[in-house]
Amino acid sequence: MSESKIIKTISSIAFPFVMIYGLYVILHGHLTPGGGFQGGAIVASACVLLLAGYGSREIAKRIKEGQLSVLESIGALGFVSLALLGISTTFFYNFLAGSHSIFGRIPPFGSNPGDLNTAGLLPLMNISVGIKVIAGLFAIVMVLAFVTWKMGGRKQ
Amino acid sequence: MNKTVSACALALFAVFLVASVLMLRPFGEPEETTMDDYIIGNAQNETGANNAVTSVVFDYRGFDTLGEATVLFTAVAGVLLVLRRYAHE
């Protein structure tokens, strides 16, 4: 089930670096290539690396799939409520771009070094979709791994 | 007999696909780019993002992203439902 000590140690060491890289890709989605879906897939693959190193029985003792389901629902509801906040003009209205609020600068036209303070509602939507994709992909892989291990004990 | 019928159908479909691809416009010269030129020119003014692809995914076509999030949610719910009997300890 779980691997030898070398593999456990190396996967534990590599896990925070991959997670930091994935969170960087999620947060800078409006400046560099990336965004919610791509960064969410990177963080989910870091969690699957930890699952492959330690075995699905150890991970299933600590994390139930009900908690992952709650996390995914928080991401989905956050995305829909961010879309509904500008309903006075239209659905999905970017009301934070150009205003004097949290993400409201307009960048100068043409090539510029990127500024994190721009792009209105887009970084918040990136974070919600990122949480949804992380929880969803990790729940799928964990349930498939656990069920395959459990079914291996019954001979048909 | 069944395999030869399938092989003939596959060959016919392959000939149709290759012929229709060779009749397309040449690679690298798109014809009507009015919408994409407008999006590239005005994405920084209206949305404030440097990335035109992210502004298309979340701002100009945000409704498609809502549909995609629904599909992802339905797939995860379907997987957890089909394998529910063995998912507990």
Next chain:
Amino acid sequence: MIYNIPFIAAISLVLIGLYTLIFKRNLIKMIIGITIMESGVNLFLITLGYRKESVAPIFTALPSSTTIPDKMSLPVPQALTLTSIVIGVAVLALMLAIAVQIYRRYGTLNVDKIRRLRG
């Protein structure tokens, strides 16, 4: 005609996936065939949105010799391909879960035998 080689590469992936879906009898191989077909369709969608000698449509640190709408590739096909890839992953996860349940119920993964056993 020699300029359409990227399109021919994309549809040859679709034809390989279609061959696997028709002629193989194992359920996992058929699922792999469906995934190869989805990869071919996504590749075809991306190659529709390319301009000659263009860069990505991102304004952060452009190379200095790009004129603004003329030397940037089209952003809309890239956005639609992103959606298509995520939907492909979701459908693949559901197909694999149903395949696990079929194996538990019938004991085999050969599609000819699944049609005949009533367990």
